[in-house]
Amino acid sequence: MTKKQFISKLNASLKRLPYEERQDIIQDIEEYFVIGSEEGKSEEQVATSLGSPEQIAKELVAAYRVEKVEETTSTGNIIRAVWAVIGLGFFNLVIVLGPFVALAGVIIAGWLMGISFVASPIFVLLNVAIHPQIFEIFDLFFSIGLAGIGLFIAIGMFFATRAIKNGFVRYLKYTIGIVKGGLKHA
Amino acid sequence: MNVQFKKGVLELCVLVLLDKQDRYGYELVQKISEQIDVSEGSAYPLLRRLTKEGYFTTYLKESTEGPPRKYYKLADSGRTYLHELLQEWKEFSNGVNQLIKEGVKDD
Numbered sequence: 001m002t003k004k005q006f007i008s009k010l011n012a013s014l015k016r017l018p019y020e021e022r023q024d025i026i027q028d029i030e031e032y033f034v035i036g037s038e039e040g041k042s043e044e045q046v047a048t049s050l051g052s053p054e055q056i057a058k059e060l061v062a063a064y065r066v067e068k069v070e071e072t073t074s075t076g077n078i079i080r081a082v083w084a085v086i087g088l089g090f091f092n093l094v095i096v097l098g099p100f101v102a103l104a105g106v107i108i109a110g111w112l113m114g115i116s117f118v119a120s121p122i123f124v125l126l127n128v129a130i131h132p133q134i135f136e137i138f139d140l141f142f143s144i145g146l147a148g149i150g151l152f153i154a155i156g157m158f159f160a161t162r163a164i165k166n167g168f169v170r171y172l173k174y175t176i177g178i179v180k181g182g183l184k185h186a
Numbered sequence: 187m188n189v190q191f192k193k194g195v196l197e198l199c200v201l202v203l204l205d206k207q208d209r210y211g212y213e214l215v216q217k218i219s220e221q222i223d224v225s226e227g228s229a230y231p232l233l234r235r236l237t238k239e240g241y242f243t244t245y246l247k248e249s250t251e252g253p254p255r256k257y258y259k260l261a262d263s264g265r266t267y268l269h270e271l272l273q274e275w276k277e278f279s280n281g282v283n284q285l286i287k288e289g290v291k292d293d
Contacts, residue, residue, distance in 0.1 A: 025234070028211060028234075028256060031210075031255060031256060032212050034252055035212040035252070035255065049219075049226045050227035050230075051226065051228065053227075055227070055228070056227045056228065056231060059228065059231035060231050063235050063238075067238060
């Protein structure tokens with residue numbers, strides 16, 4: 001592979017990164033080729049020793065995605081980061097997707113429980129509207145009690161969601177660093 | 187040697203190489219690949235990541251032979267991190283060496 005081919009492959013695989021970021025990376029890799037040729041290496045040799053441009057790009061994109069999540073932890077950003085990290089190798093499928101699905105399940109279940117508790121008086125009133133003959137005052141009080149508990153659950157979930165998100169981002173960063181981040185398959 | 191194992195060590199290698207002097211990317215990668223069998227291309231994402239984490243700063247310096255080169259300089263936080271990793275490495279390698287000494291038959 002010539003320098004030009006290497007750079008254009010790298011550039012194509014980095015198209016999801018912002019322009020400045022991509023330029024910066026390409027500049028670094030070009031510098032690498034220039035110094036290599038000053039040391040008497042051919043473009044082919046430098047390209048071979050660098051390995052696959054697609055693999056380098058994957059790692060850079062994954063690192064970028066995780067960095068984005070740290071800036072703004074939106075659900076979309078987290079999913080993109082998870083996806084990019086999974087792309088690094090099969091092993092990551094297990095150690096990233098597994099915890100991700102489990103944690104997402106806990107968060108969704110917690111919120112659903114909180115919300116349905118809070119909404120329970122409405123269900124009781126709906127029930128009364130549909131079947132007025134089976135109204136029991138106990139149901140109403142019980143549901144108001146549930147709504148109170150639901151509010152506490154929702155507040156708890158708010159903090160739990162934030163803590164879980166932060167923890168998971170740390171885990172993603174750790175994964176990038178330890179699992180694959182930088183070495184060829186041995 | 188397996189990938190995860192090398193990966194953690196590579197981070198330590200880069201930090202160690204920058205402790206005494208600033209170096210440019212090509213030099214760093216060559217130094218490492220002289221000693222350890224790693225793909226040169228995979229060291230680059232590591233350099234970039236550690237720079238973004240604030241462990242290194244970079245600057246451009248003129249070269250006598252060609253265009254300016256990007257030099258990596260170990261920041262204070264990087265030096266702290268290096269010493270943490272070094273400590274872990276020493277404990278780990280001492281432990282492994284001890285087990286090897288006890289476990290491997292000499293004859």
